[in-house]
Amino acid sequence: MAKPKKTPRPKAETPKGFRDYFGPEVTGRKAMLDAIARVYHLYGFEALETSAVETVEALGKFLPDVDRPNEGVFAWQEGEDEGKGDWLALRYDLTAPLARVAAQYRNDLPSPYRRYAMGPVWRNEKPGPGRFRQFYQCDADTVGAASVAADAEICAMLADTLEAVGIPRGDYIVRVNNRKVLNGVLEVAGLLDPNDPEAHEAERGIVLRAIDKLDRLGPDGVRALLGAGRKDESGDFTKGAGLSDAAADVVMGFMDARRDTGAATCARLRDLVGGSAVGAEGVAELQEIEALLTALGYGPDRIVIDPSVVRGLGYYTGPVFEAELTFEITDEDGRPRQFGSVAGGGRYDDLVKRFTGQAVPATGVSIGVDRLLAALRAKGRMDDRAAGPVVVTVMDRDRMAAYQAMVSELRAAGIRAEVYLGNPKNFGNQLKYADKRNSPVAIIEGSDEAARGVVQVKDLILGAQIAENASLEEWKSRPSQVEVARGALVDEVRAILAQHGLGD
């Protein structure tokens, strides 16, 4: 009789909103991270890896959805007794840790400090379809460069990077805007007073988030949020910024200010910001970025000035940019839609100042690696079925050392190989295993073969093709399996792999 259980069995599940990545999902992402890092490195950026855990104090509160109750981070308190230790949290991006590093090592780092970083970040958000609470980012930032040449460079590098990971020119666009222009517009709209910059902060936040949702809500939805507010499909009401119609017109005009050329867009923006000094400064910066990029050959087929880009994060202070994939994919409901944003960034001159009290100019970009992978997958540009190992089957349990010697030889020749290590009793299971592993070749050596000094080499790829198409006669002739001398094993396998384009 079974003993009474002491504890119930644990559930074999990831926590909600987390997932596992298998085989080619892992190696495909790694290949993309490697490709991105190569471009960042070529541009002179140095690697930095901070820990996943930071103090809540150092991270600060800059997540877009500040209206959520749990503030979006996974946090806990140190120590055994509540209320005593530091509050720690998982990083929610790679920028906040960089600001901490730039402050902590400010006397030792080169200035400008140009670094790239990659790795998972965590958001304590409500998970949804395709929306996970751990995802990868891959960032590059320049800390200590006040010139917008640094911003222009980041935009150019972003375009280069997208092409390096397999997004051809024409399938992406980098859009550039400037928060200073937006601030100029807010001044004109009466929401920003240069002499009292903290007044109307809440309303400005509402405007910012409304503009950022233009894609999703459309102009009417944004317009409602600029005024009294908006009721969504579920009936929930979001309070608006309370702008007058005239002020809302200015903001709406800003989002709609994109013209055919960067020069024309900048001219329109200059009109909109009127007498605002910060607005004029922002327009001048955009013109400088435009001029630098044009000189380097990054035309509007790759990078455009587009005032509808604002970026949700609260910490941006100057140029902001966003990379969007422009091709259509089919969404979950079978409808075509543009893939949308895969990277974004901008200038954040005050993040380091939080720590040191001294302003440190900084700008950078963050690529949403998992979204970019999803895009390539949607376009069929990811090879998610990598070749498995050659499987040496086990016909005779006592000859395990001989089978291990075979895989040893294959590996020494650089060929991925393994002995079947499950229960060898049922030979069919061994071939099913090889099939599940997507193995190109199986090796068979029973006592008869061993006595004769030969092995059977089974071409599983050819075998699968024959099984799909062949007549009974062809099937019986089994040309996919050949007998070779034991000494010719490695050469035969190498030849089969080469036939299928799987050689070195």
Next chain:
Amino acid sequence: MAKPKKTPRPKAETPKGFRDYFGPEVTGRKAMLDAIARVYHLYGFEALETSAVETVEALGKFLPDVDRPNEGVFAWQEGEDEGKGDWLALRYDLTAPLARVAAQYRNDLPSPYRRYAMGPVWRNEKPGPGRFRQFYQCDADTVGAASVAADAEICAMLADTLEAVGIPRGDYIVRVNNRKVLNGVLEVAGLLDPNDPEAHEAERGIVLRAIDKLDRLGPDGVRALLGAGRKDESGDFTKGAGLSDAAADVVMGFMDARRDTGAATCARLRDLVGGSAVGAEGVAELQEIEALLTALGYGPDRIVIDPSVVRGLGYYTGPVFEAELTFEITDEDGRPRQFGSVAGGGRYDDLVKRFTGQAVPATGVSIGVDRLLAALRAKGRMDDRAAGPVVVTVMDRDRMAAYQAMVSELRAAGIRAEVYLGNPKNFGNQLKYADKRNSPVAIIEGSDEAARGVVQVKDLILGAQIAENASLEEWKSRPSQVEVARGALVDEVRAILAQHGLGD
């Protein structure tokens, strides 16, 4: 006048026990992880990446230091109200998540399931010098293979891996033991009753941990822990297992059972386990592993049977193994000592059973990547000063587009390059920056050079050599700086890099 501060400035610090990794520390580790993954992949293992966060329930409690109050993990509770949500935690190793995956996807995964995984793990332990609360592991495991051929293979792969990352043969040893032999010894010592396997569990834990500390405590210290207990240098008393002298003799004899050959060691172990069935089974398994490895050419210069290895983790059920680096390094106090363990693993047939109720045989190894890197660094085998980018200096702020065009050309030729993006006013700062970045070459183009269609190319490596050794006359002739036509810029830089062995 400054405004009163609203909040005090956050401290720019990592949490205690965490650290940052810069430049070559990151890329050096990445190169090592890549090298390890190549070997694992060659052996037929597939990549798996689980999330950093698991439910506490799924992780279970298997950390060695079970006597600590906080149980060694970073954990927090989901949801806004205390007492309602799941408890989540950062993974403390890569084995517990694998057991969860093997259970969760048991109907979909190939069997045996062979996977490798790499990434950080977190331990909520007291930090110390060189002891961090986040560190990297790189694991390979075979789930669903009952045969000790799987264990033997892991040992062979571990030896191959160490050589692949730069530990030459002779500088490491893989030591193999078997928990079943230990259990046989515990039976003989009266601490394990096959008919009541849960009796004496606490005492067995004490014995296990005592043996695991042999290196640190020496035979006398271990002997004390087997008996009444031990008082350490600080005066703290650790309770012992309470074994009789005769029983303690058997355990001490076990640790000391290693002989010149694996066969002799196995013979001695067979004596020690006497009539214990599980003990005899364990010895037979060790003999089989030894025979397989010998047949494959892994002799005692690489892998040995060594009964003093037990591994601290509680979940091992059969063979256990450990890789040790045998060369001496100089410790913090300037004393030579052996570097010690860098990898370990073993068979854990009950971890998946926790979830499913059905025993699933499994075995694997975990490499402590950060320790291995520290070892290579201690031996001077890590190149921690990688070449920086070519730096194009800024003599004339208005010619930024021309400088950007230079780096553009250099990058297109595959040469790492950047424009100096700090404040260009002080030219000395630009050269100091290039020095701090370890740049091989600086480019200088003032208005004079621009007018003449030339650039100055400064060989900073040669320059540094001259600065160290040259006479004043040599110094003045400045042969480290040459003027070339603007069109010859890329060729000249490439030639200088090649001279210093920095070409492609």
